[in-house]
Amino acid sequence: MNHHSGSSAKRKPATARGAKTRAKILRAAETVFAERGYEHGSIAEVAKEAQVALGTFYIYFPDKKSAFTELVDELGRKLRASLREATAELEDRLEIERVGLRTFLDFTTDHRGLYRIVRQAEFVDEPTYRRYYTSLAEGYAQALSRAMDKGQIRDLDPETVAFCLMGLADFLGMRWVLWKQAGDDIERTLDSAVKFLQHGLAVAEPPQSSPRRKARASKTKGKKS
Amino acid sequence: MNHHSGSSAKRKPATARGAKTRAKILRAAETVFAERGYEHGSIAEVAKEAQVALGTFYIYFPDKKSAFTELVDELGRKLRASLREATAELEDRLEIERVGLRTFLDFTTDHRGLYRIVRQAEFVDEPTYRRYYTSLAEGYAQALSRAMDKGQIRDLDPETVAFCLMGLADFLGMRWVLWKQAGDDIERTLDSAVKFLQHGLAVAEPPQSSPRRKARASKTKGKKS
DNA sequence: GACGAACCTGAATGGTGATTCATGATTCAG
DNA sequence: CTGAATCATGAATCACCATTCAGGTTCGTC
Numbered sequence: 001m002n003h004h005s006g007s008s009a010k011r012k013p014a015t016a017r018g019a020k021t022r023a024k025i026l027r028a029a030e031t032v033f034a035e036r037g038y039e040h041g042s043i044a045e046v047a048k049e050a051q052v053a054l055g056t057f058y059i060y061f062p063d064k065k066s067a068f069t070e071l072v073d074e075l076g077r078k079l080r081a082s083l084r085e086a087t088a089e090l091e092d093r094l095e096i097e098r099v100g101l102r103t104f105l106d107f108t109t110d111h112r113g114l115y116r117i118v119r120q121a122e123f124v125d126e127p128t129y130r131r132y133y134t135s136l137a138e139g140y141a142q143a144l145s146r147a148m149d150k151g152q153i154r155d156l157d158p159e160t161v162a163f164c165l166m167g168l169a170d171f172l173g174m175r176w177v178l179w180k181q182a183g184d185d186i187e188r189t190l191d192s193a194v195k196f197l198q199h200g201l202a203v204a205e206p207p208q209s210s211p212r213r214k215a216r217a218s219k220t221k222g223k224k225s
Numbered sequence: 226m227n228h229h230s231g232s233s234a235k236r237k238p239a240t241a242r243g244a245k246t247r248a249k250i251l252r253a254a255e256t257v258f259a260e261r262g263y264e265h266g267s268i269a270e271v272a273k274e275a276q277v278a279l280g281t282f283y284i285y286f287p288d289k290k291s292a293f294t295e296l297v298d299e300l301g302r303k304l305r306a307s308l309r310e311a312t313a314e315l316e317d318r319l320e321i322e323r324v325g326l327r328t329f330l331d332f333t334t335d336h337r338g339l340y341r342i343v344r345q346a347e348f349v350d351e352p353t354y355r356r357y358y359t360s361l362a363e364g365y366a367q368a369l370s371r372a373m374d375k376g377q378i379r380d381l382d383p384e385t386v387a388f389c390l391m392g393l394a395d396f397l398g399m400r401w402v403l404w405k406q407a408g409d410d411i412e413r414t415l416d417s418a419v420k421f422l423q424h425g426l427a428v429a430e431p432p433q434s435s436p437r438r439k440a441r442a443s444k445t446k447g448k449k450s
Numbered sequence: 451g452a453c454g455a456a457c458c459t460g461a462a463t464g465g466t467g468a469t470t471c472a473t474g475a476t477t478c479a480g
Numbered sequence: 481c482t483g484a485a486t487c488a489t490g491a492a493t494c495a496c497c498a499t500t501c502a503g504g505t506t507c508g509t510c
Contacts (some may be wrong), residue, residue: 014456037348039264042497053459064498096418120348123262129439131402164393164418171392179355193380194391200425243487267467278489
């Protein structure tokens with residue numbers, strides 16, 4: 001129904017009590033949808049998990065789907081905030097990528113359930129799913145573009161690189177977080193992955209100690225001066 | 226029930242007529258599951274699409290899920306065969322990666338529907354989903370490992386790199402095949418992606434003549450000039 | 451100390467769809 | 481031909497929810 005941003009809720013709670021109940025339901029939905037999947041998880045289960053009656057769910061959400069999409073949007077915001085915060089102080093793009101990858105994997109570890117939820121969104125509500133990745137990719141591509149202009153990284157199509165890096169991170173999360181196995185060494189994996197992506201991005205001359213290279217006039221599409 | 230490989234069918238057709246009907250049903254299932262999703266696609270729709278009666282489905286498949294998993298396994302075999310064939314003649318790993326990526330994207334373009342099907346497998350039958358990627362990754366990692374031994378590419382954890390490359394390809398397929406947009410230029414994307422991954426994999430010194438050694442001093446100070 | 455808004459409850463409704471099965475059609479070896 | 485092995489049919493069965501709604505309950509406040 002409501003294509004716009006904030007109003008997926010049927011009614012926003014007017015009291016603290018209501019807000020608390022709504023939050024309880026959302027957390028329960030997270031648990032149920034993550035464990036049983038969207039299609040197999042029932043509102044009855046969600047209500048039970050939240051320790052409220054069935055009908056209570058419909059006081060706060062117009063239907064099953066909207067609780068789900070709210071979870072996806074929430075996760076997107078949290079992840080972007082997490083990445084932003086972790087890399088806020090950093091200047092060098094290669095360094096940012098290293099920290100960003102680790103942050104992503106940590107985030108995934110702390111939110112296994114939500115990770116599964118996003119992936120299901122593709123088949124529950126495509127627009128929500130796309131929004132999750134495109135909004136991530138947008139900021140990513142922009143940052144990469146700026147780093148290219150500054151000559152910090154190789155000059156490539158920013159959107160392409162953004163998707164490459166997201167896909168890489170996504171699969172590492174799938175394999176080393178969701179499918180974690182006995183002998184796995186995530187540090188070794190992170191190390192290899194970072195080497196791979198840094199060399200993929202790095203400009204011809206390897207960075208040594210002064211990451212403040214002046215932008216050589218290579219092929220920069222003369223953005224800022 | 227049947228954890229093993231080949232017998233997802235309730236009964237294998239005894240006559241050519243039966244085999245034909247079974248195939249018709251499987252193609253119909255592909256269409257329906259791709260268009261409507263596994264959960265929303267019904268056996269009734271599959272039967273209708275295949276132009277057989279509802280009950281006929283159950284002559285050839287024990288249940289809905291097994292037709293689906295058979296599609297996923299089939300796709301895995303086809304994709305691996307496609308990649309193997311496209312790169313059979315090639316020697317250089319970097320070249321193989323370039324061709325492999327293009328082949329994957331072409332394959333995806335030709336099998337949009339199947340692409341969607343694999344992704345759903347994660348929530349329909351996890352083991353089938355994992356099998357799809359792990360069997361791909363296994364061969365991939367092995368090939369990478371050999372290339373590392375030969376000094377064709379950088380020495381990294383092969384499984385990690387395999388997942389990085391699969392993720393990268395997966396996301397490019399998602400964005401530039403499934404989400405294809407008006408102004409998109411897939412050639413440009415392929416070009417950027419290949420540059421990225423080749424630099425990520427390439428050994429520090431461009432291979433010249435004797436690609437024999439495995440690992441030498443890591444921190445090669447004096448880069449080539 | 452009672453009034454109303456905000457909340458909460460859970461049985462009942464309605465719809466969907468996987469799977470079964472009794473019955474009929476085809477095929478073909480003998 | 482003829483019967484039995486195969487194959488095909490689709491109405492009926494059975495389970496499982498999403499969503500509704502006709503009442504209760506709680507809480508702040510005047």
